[in-house]
Amino acid sequence: MCLGIPGEVVEILADQPDLALVDVSGVRRAVNIALLEDGGVVPGDWILLHVGFALSRIDEDEARAAMEFLEGLGQAYEDEMAALRDSGGD
Amino acid sequence: MRYVDEYRDAGKARALAAEIAALCEPDRTYTFMEVCGGHTHTIYKHGIEDHLPDTVHLVHGPGCPVCVIPMGRIDDAVHIALRPDVIMTTFGDMMRVPGGDASFLDAKAAGADIRMVYSPLDALRIARANPDRRVVFMAIGFETTAPSTAVTVLRAAAEGLDNFSVFCNHVTIIPAIKAILDSPDQRLDGFLGPGHVSTVIGCRPYEFIAALHGKPLVVAGFEPLDILQSVHLLLRQLAERRAAVENQYGRVVPWDGNPKALGALSRVMELRPHFEWRGLGFISHSALRLKDEYAAYDAERLFEVPGIRVADPKACQCGEVLKGVLKPWQCKVFGTACTPETPIGTCMVSSEGACAAYYNFGRFTRAAVREATRS
Ligand code: SF4
Numbered sequence: 001m002c003l004g005i006p007g008e009v010v011e012i013l014a015d016q017p018d019l020a021l022v023d024v025s026g027v028r029r030a031v032n033i034a035l036l037e038d039g040g041v042v043p044g045d046w047i048l049l050h051v052g053f054a055l056s057r058i059d060e061d062e063a064r065a066a067m068e069f070l071e072g073l074g075q076a077y078e079d080e081m082a083a084l085r086d087s088g089g090d
Numbered sequence: 091m092r093y094v095d096e097y098r099d100a101g102k103a104r105a106l107a108a109e110i111a112a113l114c115e116p117d118r119t120y121t122f123m124e125v126c127g128g129h130t131h132t133i134y135k136h137g138i139e140d141h142l143p144d145t146v147h148l149v150h151g152p153g154c155p156v157c158v159i160p161m162g163r164i165d166d167a168v169h170i171a172l173r174p175d176v177i178m179t180t181f182g183d184m185m186r187v188p189g190g191d192a193s194f195l196d197a198k199a200a201g202a203d204i205r206m207v208y209s210p211l212d213a214l215r216i217a218r219a220n221p222d223r224r225v226v227f228m229a230i231g232f233e234t235t236a237p238s239t240a241v242t243v244l245r246a247a248a249e250g251l252d253n254f255s256v257f258c259n260h261v262t263i264i265p266a267i268k269a270i271l272d273s274p275d276q277r278l279d280g281f282l283g284p285g286h287v288s289t290v291i292g293c294r295p296y297e298f299i300a301a302l303h304g305k306p307l308v309v310a311g312f313e314p315l316d317i318l319q320s321v322h323l324l325l326r327q328l329a330e331r332r333a334a335v336e337n338q339y340g341r342v343v344p345w346d347g348n349p350k351a352l353g354a355l356s357r358v359m360e361l362r363p364h365f366e367w368r369g370l371g372f373i374s375h376s377a378l379r380l381k382d383e384y385a386a387y388d389a390e391r392l393f394e395v396p397g398i399r400v401a402d403p404k405a406c407q408c409g410e411v412l413k414g415v416l417k418p419w420q421c422k423v424f425g426t427a428c429t430p431e432t433p434i435g436t437c438m439v440s441s442e443g444a445c446a447a448y449y450n451f452g453r454f455t456r457a458a459v460r461e462a463t464r465s
Contacts, residue, residue: 003128003312003442004234004286004342006093032211034241035351046093048289048342051181051231052209053238055351056289056342058093063341070102070315078101 004050006058007031009041024049093341097313098136106318107141113325119145121277122324123414125267126284127154127442128312134447136314146321149414152266152370153284155231156183156440157412159259160366161402164189166395167228167257171202173393177220178204179213180228183440186433190400194228210242210256217246217254226389229256234286236260236378237351240358243380243387257389258379261365263287264295265376269367271303275415280324282317283309285339290355292347293335300333311339358384368402368436369409408435411444418445425449 007024012033020041022031033041033054041047046058114120124130130150133139139148152158168189171178178194185194185206198204203223207213210227217225229239239256246254263284270276283296288309296307306327310320320338327334337343358381365377380388402408405423410416418424418437428434430446437443441450 003131004289008092032209032238032241035237035348035354037350048286050286051235051238052211053241055234055237055286056344056348059341059344063093066319066338066341067096070099070106070319078105 004048097315121147123151124282125151125153134451150444152412154442157436158367161190161400182206233290240354255389260378281307288343369412406435418448
């Protein structure tokens with residue numbers, strides 16, 4: 001029940017400013033955006049959806065920065081493993 | 091799927107696991123509490139503990155809203171639901187929660203009109219479609235969910251809908267964390283902070299945990315890499331002899347939270363002087379109720395409820411599980427008398443409950459084996 005899922009904003013409904021059409025894993029549904037700052041989302045933005053409401057806009061830059069950190073770790077690990085393999089041992 | 095799949099990458103998980111192991115100091119153990127039931131779910135679903143050294147323990151906290159509802163409140167809600175003029179609406183995971191007398195499921199079998207909804211707005215829709223019935227929404231959840239209930243009440247008021255009301259059981263996370271920090275048997279080294287609650291309240295409310303209790307807290311997301319990275323950040327703080335609040339889940343959680351959601355909350359709701367939590371007892375200022383202005387939408391004022399306190403069943407050790415003192419499989423009735431089909435305690439009902447998570451993902455055997463071989 002507490003789970004939130006990411007979805008991509010497809011369209012802001014002009015006649016109902018509190019609603020946006022959101023694509024969640026291929027399913028489109030109307031989502032209430034009253035909890036976001038006015039004018040806070042545009043089509044193409046990603047939001048976190050919880051019990052029918054957009055709770056937060058997903059920050060692309062923050063997501064990228066976190067991924068870059070993880071990618072860096074992954075690379076360091078791969079390098080370490082490669083070094084380990086190359087060192088042979090026999 | 092974007093923002094999901096990339097946080098489940100096995101290679102990166104192994105890399106993080108290696109970093110985590112490197113940060114652990116020899117001859118000591120680490121115990122971190124994941125406050126939120128959503129984290130418990132991820133941890134068991136993805137077997138996160140398999141990636142952690144034996145010296146790092148994750149214990150579950152009180153952050154499953156279904157789990158902390160006391161039995162007396164269920165009895166009150168069932169009492170309302172059994173009225174012939176009422177349609178009770180609820181999130182699906184409340185259906186099996188046992189009360190002192192009955193669960194919603196039992197009440198439904200006895201003829202009560204109880205309908206599952208995905209959103210409080212669905213309850214509003216049912217109210218519009220049934221003007222001759224009184225539609226009650228069983229509101230549960232932490233600050234994540236409470237603003238949605240608040241907006242729904244505001245909508246009902248704006249539309250002048252007079253057959254809709256809320257049975258409000260919203261709780262707040264900070265007093266629960268305080269209660270845990272103050273309990274004499276806690277031996278925690280840090281916290282994984284609740285990601286979705288924090289989208290609303292932000293990161294500042296946790297600062298006392300670092301400043302006064304000297305324990306680090308990292309607000310964490312819900313995918314496997316989020317959890318591993320948060321454990322890594324906690325260990326790094328401990329290695330550097332620091333205690334601070336950090337935000338691993340920056341893509342979703344702004345440091346200052348969601349001012350609009352907080353605004354809606356404070357317009358519609360206020361703190362109760364005290365509220366009973368299952369297993370934790372009464373905690374001051376730990377729950378929300380509707381303000382007087384919105385009394386017309388408050389089921390507690392519209393309907394007579396018994397309001398009787400019901401003691402938890404003797405066999406139930408949910409309180410210890412919710413405080414992180416016992417592992418679910420250490421409860422005597424776990425998996426025998428208490429299962430998801432016939433729950434005795436609430437932790438076995440919701441998929442975010444620790445007992446249900448252990449039961450469904452079969453982790454208890456591995457954890458039990460590990461524990462047994464250690465002692
Ligand atoms: S096994 Fe059942 S009774 Fe025991 S702590 Fe878990 S939910 Fe409560």
